[in-house]
Amino acid sequence: MDTLGYLSHGFGVALSPYNLLTALCGTLIGTVVGLLPGLGPINGVALLIPVAFALGLPPETALILLAAVYLGCEYGGRISSILLNIPGEASAVMTTLDGYPLARQGQAGVALSLSAWSSFIGGLIATAGVVLFAPLLAKWAVAFGPAEYFVLMVFAITCLAGMAGNKPLKTAVAALIGLLLSCVGIDANSGVYRFTFGSLGLADGIQFVVLVLGLFSVSELLVLLERTHHGQKAIKASGRMLFSLKEGGFVLATNLRSGVVGFVLGVLPGAGATLASAVSYMSEKRMAVKDNKFGNGDLRGLAAPETANSAAACGSMVPMLTLGVPGSGTTAVMLGALTLYNITPGPLLFQHQPDIVWGLIASLFVANVMLIIMNVPMIRVFTKVLAVPYWALVPAVAIITAIGVYAVHATTFDLYLMIAIGIFGYVMRKLDFPLSAILLGFILGGMMEQNLRRALSLSSGDLGILYASPITWVVWALVAVMIVLPFWRAWRARRQQSPVASEA
Numbered sequence: 001m002d003t004l005g006y007l008s009h010g011f012g013v014a015l016s017p018y019n020l021l022t023a024l025c026g027t028l029i030g031t032v033v034g035l036l037p038g039l040g041p042i043n044g045v046a047l048l049i050p051v052a053f054a055l056g057l058p059p060e061t062a063l064i065l066l067a068a069v070y071l072g073c074e075y076g077g078r079i080s081s082i083l084l085n086i087p088g089e090a091s092a093v094m095t096t097l098d099g100y101p102l103a104r105q106g107q108a109g110v111a112l113s114l115s116a117w118s119s120f121i122g123g124l125i126a127t128a129g130v131v132l133f134a135p136l137l138a139k140w141a142v143a144f145g146p147a148e149y150f151v152l153m154v155f156a157i158t159c160l161a162g163m164a165g166n167k168p169l170k171t172a173v174a175a176l177i178g179l180l181l182s183c184v185g186i187d188a189n190s191g192v193y194r195f196t197f198g199s200l201g202l203a204d205g206i207q208f209v210v211l212v213l214g215l216f217s218v219s220e221l222l223v224l225l226e227r228t229h230h231g232q233k234a235i236k237a238s239g240r241m242l243f244s245l246k247e248g249g250f251v252l253a254t255n256l257r258s259g260v261v262g263f264v265l266g267v268l269p270g271a272g273a274t275l276a277s278a279v280s281y282m283s284e285k286r287m288a289v290k291d292n293k294f295g296n297g298d299l300r301g302l303a304a305p306e307t308a309n310s311a312a313a314c315g316s317m318v319p320m321l322t323l324g325v326p327g328s329g330t331t332a333v334m335l336g337a338l339t340l341y342n343i344t345p346g347p348l349l350f351q352h353q354p355d356i357v358w359g360l361i362a363s364l365f366v367a368n369v370m371l372i373i374m375n376v377p378m379i380r381v382f383t384k385v386l387a388v389p390y391w392a393l394v395p396a397v398a399i400i401t402a403i404g405v406y407a408v409h410a411t412t413f414d415l416y417l418m419i420a421i422g423i424f425g426y427v428m429r430k431l432d433f434p435l436s437a438i439l440l441g442f443i444l445g446g447m448m449e450q451n452l453r454r455a456l457s458l459s460s461g462d463l464g465i466l467y468a469s470p471i472t473w474v475v476w477a478l479v480a481v482m483i484v485l486p487f488w489r490a491w492r493a494r495r496q497q498s499p500v501a502s503e504a
Helices: 003-014 017-035 041-054 059-084 090-104 108-141 146-162 168-182 208-226 245-250 252-267 272-287 299-315 317-322 329-340 348-352 354-375 379-385 390-409 412-430 435-458 463-467 470-503
Strands: none
Touching: 003 017, 003 354, 017 041, 017 059, 017 354, 041 059, 041 208, 041 329, 041 390, 059 090, 059 108, 059 299, 059 329, 059 354, 090 108, 090 272, 090 299, 108 245, 108 252, 108 299, 108 317, 108 354, 146 168, 146 435, 146 463, 146 470, 168 435, 208 329, 208 390, 208 412, 208 435, 245 252, 245 299, 252 272, 252 299, 252 317, 272 299, 299 317, 317 329, 317 348, 317 354, 329 435, 348 354, 390 412, 412 435, 435 463, 463 470
């Protein structure tokens, strides 16, 4: 069966009434979670994992639900960015630069509808990219052995630091903390207790759901408790609610360029939507020589990051499905959900379980169509959600989080551990350490250890197997590039500042 045949089979899975209803619920929940300041796609997806298990959803339906929530959060994040000047997550920061000025100029409705359309185009471009390139990458990845997979995991970790902008050291430390947490529990090979400190509750290791909800939901609750105001004053979405054909044509080239940029950066492990939105925005700003109003309400400055956000979200599915390497923090959560279903992501997933892979890919098309149909007419409804006071929001999220953790193993130890992890995550946020790097390190840690042991077993303990094949040579070279990249950026920044300082 060729790619189109598999895709049509995937649409048969995604368009079943049960999965359609699941996708609709996911897009609605994701939009609401995304528009609430502070709650991003990682929180939305993490909170839904226990719900999927409690409902007994099959794996393909659970993945469709989580993917729909993910895309919905990317759509919803633009609402608070445009109307409140408060980005719901890091990837929505660039949207505030031109979205909020447009809202203040009385074009809130135009800005919201144009951003929804831009997200739709970005999602379509990236989903088409997933259809074209994911099967090719999966076929190539079949050549990977344990040594190649271990080196690939090292590359993913170094990508986090290399793509981290101005805090590569903190990102690397956070990833190493995640690797350390993945070692907690009984060693599967020797039966030795590792880092359990005599606690039987840690004998099975730190549970994925406990870590995710502790790091993100509990720490987010502590951040929300710092805010003493009882609501936000949003700019009303009044006046013209739809952008014109002239305005859509004006940003079409920006949409196409940003969609490609977002997809490519989304595929890179660790890059994610934050980097994609920043790169696309700055690229369009440099290209806009005439009538440059970037930062003061330029439609291209709104369209570029929104297109890239959505494209990166879909693009991050490629390494997750083909290589078993999460492309972002949210896909790391989805990868953990797959392992909870005893499903091993990777190139063989395309051959052994095509329902899951192609059903998910087809659902990306379906979810994007649902979101554009839902978001434009319901703009006024969604903006009213912004008035939810924190005294109502915090207890609701706390109750859902506690139920979600307790439902997995029904032990109070998991609740206490989640709270401890949440406090730790809160401190790390205050110190400006990226929590997503901890999560990716935790997810990759188990796979790194497993593949390293397999490789050393095949070579009778000879470390030379880690650089014995052409694939490992190429990946080690990329690792070296990612290690050097932060130092090169710092040197370049100092070089650019020194002429300015000398002129002053």
